[in-house]
Amino acid sequence: MQSKSKLTLNQIPCGYIATDLKSQITAVNKVLCEWLETSEEELLGKHIGTLMTTSSRMLFLGNILPHLQKNQQIEENYLLLKTKLQDALPVLINCKEILHDNQAYYSYALMKMQRRRLIEEALVQERRRAEMATEEKEAMNLELQLAQKEIVQKQQALEIANAELQALSATDTLTQLPNRRVYERELEKNLALYQRSRQVFSIILFDIDFFKKINDLHGHDIGDLVLQNIAKILTKQLREIDILTRIGGEEFVIILPLTQVDQAKDVAERHRSAIAKGDFVCGKVTASFGVTQVHPDDNNSLLYKRADQALYLAKQNGRNRVEIK
Numbered sequence: 001m002q003s004k005s006k007l008t009l010n011q012i013p014c015g016y017i018a019t020d021l022k023s024q025i026t027a028v029n030k031v032l033c034e035w036l037e038t039s040e041e042e043l044l045g046k047h048i049g050t051l052m053t054t055s056s057r058m059l060f061l062g063n064i065l066p067h068l069q070k071n072q073q074i075e076e077n078y079l080l081l082k083t084k085l086q087d088a089l090p091v092l093i094n095c096k097e098i099l100h101d102n103q104a105y106y107s108y109a110l111m112k113m114q115r116r117r118l119i120e121e122a123l124v125q126e127r128r129r130a131e132m133a134t135e136e137k138e139a140m141n142l143e144l145q146l147a148q149k150e151i152v153q154k155q156q157a158l159e160i161a162n163a164e165l166q167a168l169s170a171t172d173t174l175t176q177l178p179n180r181r182v183y184e185r186e187l188e189k190n191l192a193l194y195q196r197s198r199q200v201f202s203i204i205l206f207d208i209d210f211f212k213k214i215n216d217l218h219g220h221d222i223g224d225l226v227l228q229n230i231a232k233i234l235t236k237q238l239r240e241i242d243i244l245t246r247i248g249g250e251e252f253v254i255i256l257p258l259t260q261v262d263q264a265k266d267v268a269e270r271h272r273s274a275i276a277k278g279d280f281v282c283g284k285v286t287a288s289f290g291v292t293q294v295h296p297d298d299n300n301s302l303l304y305k306r307a308d309q310a311l312y313l314a315k316q317n318g319r320n321r322v323e324i325k
Contacts, residue, residue: 015110202264
């Protein structure tokens with residue numbers, strides 16, 4: 001992974017592991033290392049199964065990994081990892097096979113499940129109490145009613161926890177925009193729709209000009225405010241069907257369904273102008289935009305690469321401009 005990718009991985013609020021197709025670990029992020037009380041150097045090169053408890057490793061090798069190898073992705077699998085002190089850490093794992101530099105990898109996202117596990121255990125205990133109470137005398141009816149009320153409250157707490165988990169896994173915490181996971185999912189949906197019915201769409205890739213200089217001169221807190229302000233400015237101008245995502249660092253992508261490239265260029269120009277006219281605490285801020293339309297032989301990678309080439313052209317031609325490819 002490049003240093004920019006590592007920086008992005010260390011910013012996401014969940015654990016991350018990348019492995020080769022033999023399940024040997026090739027990358028981890030800081031969050032995972034902190035959870036496991038270990039270092040990146042100790043994890044790299046190990047088989048991912050060595051991070052799990054014995055029972056979870058058997059489940060992973062016997063069921064989850066074969067499913068991943070067959071379907072190229074898995075979702076919401078519950079496993080127990082081992083910390084350095086041999087404590088069991090409950091996690092929810094999603095994984096997808098990806099291509100990076102023409103090399104296939106398994107990309108794992110891990111969410112801590114300690115709170116959910118405690119709630120589920122409490123729910124099981126309360127259900128047992130309720131079952132026992134129904135068999136007791138009428139004198140126990142009041143206790144049964146209280147236990148049932150507590151169950152409802154805990155179920156509501158579990159639903160809230162699940163909703164928070166789902167939102168967290170799909171939201172960039174800094175800008176509150178949809179994150180890379182949403183971008184990849186929505187791009188796949190639009191590509192599939194295009195293959196079925198030739199429903200055209202375009203994407204806009206843009207980033208902030210001289211963003212590193214903003215961070216260097218004014219500090220990362222001001223840089224964060226710039227990112228948040230841009231998210232607010234552009235969100236106000238989106239159509240309901242458009243999807244604005246932050247995919248990492250100062251880089252954003254807008255997916256525009258039912259939009260030809262010329263229309264998309266006009267949209268990008270409005271966004272460029274809105275940013276240039278925006279009120280930022282660090283002074284004038286501009287952005288460069290690359291625009292492209294889906295082609296018949298496109299996949300996620302090709303479509304993004306073409307937009308990136310257009311963005312690079314915008315940078316070469318002076319920045320604060322829109323180019324199409």
